[in-house]
Amino acid sequence: MSIRPVAYNEVTKIYTMLHEELNHQYDILLNDITFASDSGDFFNVVCFICDGNSIHPASGGAIPPDIQLLHSRLIQAKDCTCGLLPAGKTEELCLSHSKLHCSQLDGIERWQVEQNAGESLQVSVETVGSYVVGMGPFTTAQIDEGYTVEIIGARVLEIVLRNRYTQLDKETGEVKVAGRKNAT
Amino acid sequence: MSVDERSGIEAYAVTPFTNIKNNCATVLNVSIDAVQTSIQVVAGSGAIFPATPFYCSCEYEVMICNGRSVDTLTVARGQDGTTAAAHVAGTIIEQRNNAALWTDLASSINKIENGTTPVPLNAPVGSITNDRLATDVYRPNLLQNSGFEVWQITSSLTIPSSGTIFADPWQGTVATSNTLTVTRDAINAELGYCCAMVAAAGVSVANFVAVANTCLNTSIYAQLKGKTVTISARVKCSVASCVRLRANDSGTTGLQFSAYHPGDGVYRTLSLNYLVSANATAFQINVEMDAPGTAYVDSASVVIGTIAADWQPTPVPDYVPNVRLASDVARANLLTNGGFEIWQRGNGPFTVGGYSADKWFMGIGTGGSMSVSASQGNADLYSLNALSVAYTHGSAPSTIQQDLKGAELYQFRRIVAFSMRVKANSSNAIRIALYDSVNLWRYSGYHSGGNNYETLTVVADISGSSTQLSVAAFLSANCTAYLDNAMLVIGSVPADYVPIHPADDLARCLRYYETMGDKGATVPTIRGIATAGGQNMGANLVYKARKAVTPTATKNGTWSASNAGQPIIAAVDVDMIELYATSTAAGPFQSWSGGAGQTIIIEANP
Numbered sequence: 001m002s003i004r005p006v007a008y009n010e011v012t013k014i015y016t017m018l019h020e021e022l023n024h025q026y027d028i029l030l031n032d033i034t035f036a037s038d039s040g041d042f043f044n045v046v047c048f049i050c051d052g053n054s055i056h057p058a059s060g061g062a063i064p065p066d067i068q069l070l071h072s073r074l075i076q077a078k079d080c081t082c083g084l085l086p087a088g089k090t091e092e093l094c095l096s097h098s099k100l101h102c103s104q105l106d107g108i109e110r111w112q113v114e115q116n117a118g119e120s121l122q123v124s125v126e127t128v129g130s131y132v133v134g135m136g137p138f139t140t141a142q143i144d145e146g147y148t149v150e151i152i153g154a155r156v157l158e159i160v161l162r163n164r165y166t167q168l169d170k171e172t173g174e175v176k177v178a179g180r181k182n183a184t
Numbered sequence: 185m186s187v188d189e190r191s192g193i194e195a196y197a198v199t200p201f202t203n204i205k206n207n208c209a210t211v212l213n214v215s216i217d218a219v220q221t222s223i224q225v226v227a228g229s230g231a232i233f234p235a236t237p238f239y240c241s242c243e244y245e246v247m248i249c250n251g252r253s254v255d256t257l258t259v260a261r262g263q264d265g266t267t268a269a270a271h272v273a274g275t276i277i278e279q280r281n282n283a284a285l286w287t288d289l290a291s292s293i294n295k296i297e298n299g300t301t302p303v304p305l306n307a308p309v310g311s312i313t314n315d316r317l318a319t320d321v322y323r324p325n326l327l328q329n330s331g332f333e334v335w336q337i338t339s340s341l342t343i344p345s346s347g348t349i350f351a352d353p354w355q356g357t358v359a360t361s362n363t364l365t366v367t368r369d370a371i372n373a374e375l376g377y378c379c380a381m382v383a384a385a386g387v388s389v390a391n392f393v394a395v396a397n398t399c400l401n402t403s404i405y406a407q408l409k410g411k412t413v414t415i416s417a418r419v420k421c422s423v424a425s426c427v428r429l430r431a432n433d434s435g436t437t438g439l440q441f442s443a444y445h446p447g448d449g450v451y452r453t454l455s456l457n458y459l460v461s462a463n464a465t466a467f468q469i470n471v472e473m474d475a476p477g478t479a480y481v482d483s484a485s486v487v488i489g490t491i492a493a494d495w496q497p498t499p500v501p502d503y504v505p506n507v508r509l510a511s512d513v514a515r516a517n518l519l520t521n522g523g524f525e526i527w528q529r530g531n532g533p534f535t536v537g538g539y540s541a542d543k544w545f546m547g548i549g550t551g552g553s554m555s556v557s558a559s560q561g562n563a564d565l566y567s568l569n570a571l572s573v574a575y576t577h578g579s580a581p582s583t584i585q586q587d588l589k590g591a592e593l594y595q596f597r598r599i600v601a602f603s604m605r606v607k608a609n610s611s612n613a614i615r616i617a618l619y620d621s622v623n624l625w626r627y628s629g630y631h632s633g634g635n636n637y638e639t640l641t642v643v644a645d646i647s648g649s650s651t652q653l654s655v656a657a658f659l660s661a662n663c664t665a666y667l668d669n670a671m672l673v674i675g676s677v678p679a680d681y682v683p684i685h686p687a688d689d690l691a692r693c694l695r696y697y698e699t700m701g702d703k704g705a706t707v708p709t710i711r712g713i714a715t716a717g718g719q720n721m722g723a724n725l726v727y728k729a730r731k732a733v734t735p736t737a738t739k740n741g742t743w744s745a746s747n748a749g750q751p752i753i754a755a756v757d758v759d760m761i762e763l764y765a766t767s768t769a770a771g772p773f774q775s776w777s778g779g780a781g782q783t784i785i786i787e788a789n790p
Contacts, residue, residue: 002736109651
């Protein structure tokens with residue numbers, strides 16, 4: 001019983017929301033959905049009718065995969081508050097970024113968006129800065145300008161899942177824990 | 185000593201005694217020297233001797249004859265401690281009571297006495313056949329609960345209609361206008377703790393009552409086709425021509441009876457031999473009551489062969505594998521809210537796809553619609569609530585399903601059995617199914633549509649690489665249906681529903697969904713004292729149960745507030761949320777859940 005998406009218009013970028021508890025249904029612009037934390041892990045959906053609100057985790061909470069998909073669209077529309085990914089990136093890179101948040105919250109098996117599902121031992125990495133910004137899989141190596149796809153091992157994966165900010169040395173394949181990065 | 189390969193029985197040695205005959209004497213027809221082995225006796229007298237071999241004596245010499253052709257004997261000379269010598273024609277040659285006859289006999293007796301030769305006591309060479317067995321030779325009893333020791337259904341029952349089971353798997357059959365009362369009786373039992381006391385009223389030969397053991401009715405009888413079995417039971421009765429055994433294979437042999445109990449009030453063995461027909465289609469063993477009276481029945485037996493077997497207690501196996509479990513053996517249910525008893529989201533009706541009875545999800549197919557509610561009036565036996573669904577079919581099936589995904593699935597990727605009690609008013613409208621992401625859906629048969637509860641079952645081996653396991657009621661035609669008592673168990677044998685304690689039932693549901701507030705008390709409350717407006721006071725609200733995954737937290741309604749704004753959810757994890765309120769001005773401030781609908785709902789679905 002949450003405030004959850006029931007439809008999305010790709011053209012208008014309008015979500016139809018249902019507040020299940022009170023059967024309130026209303027439309028909201030994707031851009032009017034706000035992050036609920038500066039970690040980028042949560043976003044806030046407010047019922048226009050009663051001011052009720054749901055805090056949804058990027059990992060899905062009450063309604064995976066709909067919430068996971070909403071999260072990826074949100075970070076395509078606006079900078080992710082974690083600072084790792086600016087707005088306007090490709091759908092594929094945004095999905096990979098949402099999957100990173102999802103996996104860090106609830107494990108890699110929690111991701112339920114069917115598209116691009118599969119191999120998890122891949123990460124998307126900034127070409128400059130080397131920050132790990134997303135988790136694979138990907139169908140192409142070049143997922144967006146300024147990012148590459150790198151294959152990692154299970155030990156590196158473990159570090160990426162446990163730490164919010166990591167940098168991958170593409171030459172050695174090693175990863176190091178880094179400080180917070182602000183999106184540019 | 186050799187051994188018969190088929191029977192395993194030793195073939196005993198036979199001492200080669202020589203043959204003897206009375207008045208057996210003649211004379212030599214031709215003289216012989218001390219070494220000749222061919223002897224002529226008087227013409228026509230050779231036939232007086234017995235069949236070879238036999239001893240014969242001539243003067244002081246004993247010979248053994250190993251062959252005879254008319255009047256010519258072929259002999260070995262100088263036997264039994266004597267010396268070969270010449271004998272003239274006309275000398276008597278005869279059978280005497282020579283020493284070897286006695287020493288051979290004495291030697292054989294001594295071999296028996298000292299054990300050199302085993303004594304075959306009444307055993308022939310070859311197999312011991314079934315018809316030579318004594319009744320105390322143990323043989324497997326084909327009946328279940330043959331001693332009437334197990335009474336799981338009821339300990340006493342008066343049967344007004346046929347087919348009611350009273351002592352598994354014994355059941356009563358009655359005809360019109362008579363009754364049969366069957367009671368567990370520990371006083372009149374002959375062996376073990378119990379027997380069955382069978383009382384019949386209003387009966388006659390043409391209008392009998394019977395107590396049937398149905399365990400041979402199913403697949404077992406097929407293994408008995410062409411075999412003769414012996415059916416027996418120990419029966420006590422004080423009425424003559426009242427009780428007898430009855431058997432029927434619905435085939436060529438058909439209906440057969442034992443003799444009646446004589447009615448002398450003591451336990452007697454009633455038995456009959458029965459050839460199970462090659463065209464048998466069933467096989468039922470009965471204790472038949474043909475006159476009003478009371479009989480006590482104990483120690484029933486069906487064994488292969490023509491000889492009855494004394495009743496023996498059932499051997500206790502050292503282990504019972506899953507495949508041999510009956511459905512009434514209680515096992516752990518892997519489902520959450522399998523009994524549809526918990527409705528934390530309310531009793532419905534739910535018409536939009538989503539969760540209804542806690543973890544049960546409504547998956548509405550294209551073009552279809554459904555209305556789901558809690559139903560007490562149509563719950564299954566022993567149940568408080570069922571899930572009621574009024575369904576209109578569209579172009580694709582709909583489901584009411586429960587999913588296991590991710591880490592929760594790991595332990596269940598093996599053979600599982602899913603069962604559910606279903607009542608529906610339309611045939612071919614609803615069935616149940618098991619899903620895994622590798623093998624997809626696998627289904628039970630459909631509900632008959634008879635508007636009664638039926639148990640639907642489906643068994644499937646869940647792939648080790650599956651990422652999802654789902655159980656579902658699958659709706660594929662318009663109907664009103666009721667779902668109750670769902671069970672998912674490890675193993676290939678479905679299990680009858682086993683309720684769990686309401687606290688445990690709720691705890692499972694709380695792993696995925698819980699509500700804070702709305703219980704009439706003023707909690708949760710955020711309270712503090714501010715020195716100015718815009719100051720925050722927060723609290724961590726710990727869930728009743730850790731959630732399966734990071735949940736969605738929803739604040740519902742406009743909460744009561746004093747010198748404060750609405751409470752805000754600041755952070756969420758699997759154990760708790762942080763809630764805070766902001767002061768409007770300096771002084772005490774608080775915000776609290778103070779009425780209906782002012783709640784926080786925590787929801788973590790797979």
